[in-house]
Amino acid sequence: MTHPRLSALALLVTACPSDSGGAEGTSSGPSSSTAADTADSTGGGADCGNGTRNGSEECDGSDLGGLECKDVSPSYNGGTLACGATCTFDASACTIAPDAALVRLNELTSDSVLMGTYAGPNDAIELYNAGSVDADLAGWKLSDDPTFLASKTYVFPPGTTLAAGEFLVLLSLDAAAMTGDFPFGVSDSMVETIVLADGGGAMIDAVTVDGYLARVSYCRVPDGTGAWAQCDQTFGAANEAALTACGNGVIEDAEVCDGSDLAGNTCTGLALGFTGGMLACAPTCKFDTSDCTTTSDLVINEVESTTDAIELFNGGDVVVNLSGLILTDARVDAAYDATVDDAELVFASGTMLAPGGYLVVPLGLGPGQHPFGLDAQGDTITLLNPQPTLTVIDHVTYGDGEAAMSYCRQPNGPGGAWTADCTPSMDAEN
Numbered sequence: 001m002t003h004p005r006l007s008a009l010a011l012l013v014t015a016c017p018s019d020s021g022g023a024e025g026t027s028s029g030p031s032s033s034t035a036a037d038t039a040d041s042t043g044g045g046a047d048c049g050n051g052t053r054n055g056s057e058e059c060d061g062s063d064l065g066g067l068e069c070k071d072v073s074p075s076y077n078g079g080t081l082a083c084g085a086t087c088t089f090d091a092s093a094c095t096i097a098p099d100a101a102l103v104r105l106n107e108l109t110s111d112s113v114l115m116g117t118y119a120g121p122n123d124a125i126e127l128y129n130a131g132s133v134d135a136d137l138a139g140w141k142l143s144d145d146p147t148f149l150a151s152k153t154y155v156f157p158p159g160t161t162l163a164a165g166e167f168l169v170l171l172s173l174d175a176a177a178m179t180g181d182f183p184f185g186v187s188d189s190m191v192e193t194i195v196l197a198d199g200g201g202a203m204i205d206a207v208t209v210d211g212y213l214a215r216v217s218y219c220r221v222p223d224g225t226g227a228w229a230q231c232d233q234t235f236g237a238a239n240e241a242a243l244t245a246c247g248n249g250v251i252e253d254a255e256v257c258d259g260s261d262l263a264g265n266t267c268t269g270l271a272l273g274f275t276g277g278m279l280a281c282a283p284t285c286k287f288d289t290s291d292c293t294t295t296s297d298l299v300i301n302e303v304e305s306t307t308d309a310i311e312l313f314n315g316g317d318v319v320v321n322l323s324g325l326i327l328t329d330a331r332v333d334a335a336y337d338a339t340v341d342d343a344e345l346v347f348a349s350g351t352m353l354a355p356g357g358y359l360v361v362p363l364g365l366g367p368g369q370h371p372f373g374l375d376a377q378g379d380t381i382t383l384l385n386p387q388p389t390l391t392v393i394d395h396v397t398y399g400d401g402e403a404a405m406s407y408c409r410q411p412n413g414p415g416g417a418w419t420a421d422c423t424p425s426m427d428a429e430n
Helices: 004-015
Strands: 076-079 094-096 103-109 124-129 141-143 153-155 167-171 191-197 203-210 218-221 227-232 276-281 287-293 298-304 309-314 326-328 344-346 358-361 379-385 391-398 407-410 417-419
Touching: 103 191, 103 203, 287 391, 298 379, 298 391
Parallel strands: none
Antiparallel strands: 076 094, 103 124, 103 218, 124 167, 141 153, 141 191, 191 203, 218 227, 276 287, 298 309, 298 407, 309 358, 326 344, 326 379, 379 391, 407 417
């Protein structure tokens, strides 16, 4: 028998590519704040909470997609299915057949395990058997690739069992240290899907997660049956929802914002040189200045992520001295420190740009070249003056694929609207 929920899971993971953006066996991802961070602070996607299932959401409000407990897993024999705050199913009110195992993805981290038996630098994924009988996991598969590519798939060895009420913690593979289990990393900044299938290839469970929200822990509460939430780390033990967490709409701890709460801050109030625009809060609970603006005549005018070229343009009437100015794709906020930014271009003394002139900055390590590269999935490039106070001269943020051909101002120069898929025109009018 084919269960509707398992079929839905298969469609979901097929539609959600899970490239973590980093090397296998690591938890790496783009280190800069990028436009590719698409999940909102709930972890359920940008539309979570609007009452209608969108994208990778399992549910939204009362919209359960017509599914019931028995559709989520054949181990359920009744009860009431609900939807959690992260737009993932809450099956805690479902009833489990007395003679069934219920193996679920239960907790994961995209960063280090901080303490306890599994402490170390590896990513971790925990399984839990919420059923009443032991489960034979021999031949089961765990991957961040819905096609279960061999190089990105962990196959449970013969003899692997998970007793009722027990946890199984797996760690990412560290080939150099010859430790760990699964041969893929959990991205700490991108949205990806982790999938679990049995030996016959039937989908057992899946979770789509914004890796940033999993930097400490992302888990089910209660274990095995609850909706996913940000958690405190409890690998190998009962899950606990985080008492404070980015995404709850309340500014806590080191957060500068949370959701719609900006603590009264504005673009101009940040004292970074912005003269207008709309300030927002990123899913990381740091300010998102993508829509903040300046009135500079010296602007970033065109970027190409394929060639990694960046074009500057002087739209003013006087020569501009670029000496000491910095071009970077690191996050630029009040905490930015040019002395620790190891991937920046500092323009050499005597670098001048005439009125109406263009300056193309290629990728490289030589004079007048930038070393950071442009991420095809989205990036933010900032031109700034570090002295006497940190001032943003201009910046641009583009999304996934938008700069593959060319991302440019239309019309050319200050005041032009950023446009995707321009005809490449480096060192010339857009």
